[in-house]
Amino acid sequence: MAEAEHLPYEIRGNRVARISVEEVEQRAKRFCKLFGVTKKTRHNFAAFIEFLSTRNICVDPIDDSEWLWVTDAICSPETFTILVPLSLYLKACSGNEMAISTLCHEIGHLVLAHKAVLHNAKSAKPSKEEDAEWQADMFADYVAARMGISLSRQLRLDFDGLK
Numbered sequence: 001m002a003e004a005e006h007l008p009y010e011i012r013g014n015r016v017a018r019i020s021v022e023e024v025e026q027r028a029k030r031f032c033k034l035f036g037v038t039k040k041t042r043h044n045f046a047a048f049i050e051f052l053s054t055r056n057i058c059v060d061p062i063d064d065s066e067w068l069w070v071t072d073a074i075c076s077p078e079t080f081t082i083l084v085p086l087s088l089y090l091k092a093c094s095g096n097e098m099a100i101s102t103l104c105h106e107i108g109h110l111v112l113a114h115k116a117v118l119h120n121a122k123s124a125k126p127s128k129e130e131d132a133e134w135q136a137d138m139f140a141d142y143v144a145a146r147m148g149i150s151l152s153r154q155l156r157l158d159f160d161g162l163k
């Protein structure tokens with residue numbers, strides 16, 4: 001365990017502006033307040049998604065037969081749109097914890113305004129706080145916890161690997 005601390009962080013996604021855990025949580029907290037996220041949200045997930053659309057965050061389910069299964073979901077910060085396979089969307093709407101967590105992760109990318117930032121070769125090695133995926137995970141953990149869901153990271157990774 002102690003040894004791993006000294007290894008350079010393996011970045012999983014785009015390198016973005018650094019945000020601390022506290023800052024991610026602050027933004028997630030504001031998001032939850034704005035959209036009234038509570039334990040009830042999990043059981044009214046479709047209504048929550050509908051509410052998001054009134055604030056220009058659009059979740060667009062794509063028929064599974066047309067979905068390219070290289071990824072769970074795609075988010076486009078330019079158009080504020082999240083594309084998900086219909087099956088995952090339906091699972092989320094029926095309260096499935098992992099599907100909800102996946103959607104919260106994508107919402108995190110939009111709310112945290114993830115855009116890749118340019119770094120030159122002399123930049124310091126990226127830290128986890130600069131990893132868009134890490135930030136979106138932290139955001140999702142906070143929002144899902146507000147809905148009464150707590151998933152271990154490993155569970156979600158296994159789910160991501162299912163396809």
Ligand SMILES: [Zn+2]
Pocket residue numbers: 013105106109132133136
């Ligand atoms: Zn992501």
